[in-house]
Amino acid sequence: MRLTKLPHSCVRFEQDGAVLVLDPGGFSDPAGALRGADAVLITHEHPDHLDVEAVQAAGVPVFAHPEVLAKLPGVPGTPVQPGDSVQAAGFPVRVFGGRHAHIHEDVPDLPNNAYLIGERVYYPGDSFSLPGVPVDVVFVPIGGPWMKIAEAIDFVRAVRPNRAHPTHDAVLSAPGQQFSDNWVAQRGNADYSRLEIGAPVEI
Secondary structure, X not given: OEEEEOOOOOEEEEEOOEEEEEOOOXXXXXXXXXXXXXXXXXXXXXXXXXXXXXXXXXXXXXXXXXXXXXXXXXXXEEEOOOOOEEEEOOEEEEEEEEEOOOOOOOOOOOEEEEEEEOXXXXXXXXXXXXXXXXXXXXXXXXXXXXXXXXXXXXXXXXXXXXXXXXXXXXXXXXXXXXXXXXXXXXXOOOEEOOOOOOOOEEO
16 A cells, blocks of 8 residues: 655545545645545544535545535535444445544534454544554644643553654644654654655555
């Protein structure tokens, strides 16, 4: 399986000629991210994870929580929630998670799916929901109004992956990304590294 990290929250997966795109949001050049996609996974409805117009224009099957699919009229959708297991563009996907991390009492709560792709790569969306199963690669959020860096460190320690890579970081400056990277790399007890944006890697 090959993955390509794109800006902020988006990841492309490729295997056996199939392409699965995760969270093509507004910070991630969604139209480019979706080019050639066979299916899309969406963790939640926030625009940095879901560009509605780009996904509608792509017209490919979307796997997401029912509340997210309701915002995508005309798009072929499969509703998925924590506990489900599906095949998305030939990739086995298990759904974990539950709710978006708390931001503020004035901000409405909403569902947030976390996904385990190919039984190897875990992506929690905007949460630190634990998979409770062995994970090879984990994407760990390092920047957002709903988190502090101690939570990212503790999340990596709890998941105990072989490798960890940062995500959800377009809201940080370059020095801010490096600052957060250093904390997780030093304290997360995992092989932590930043993936080059747009450069495919085999896992």
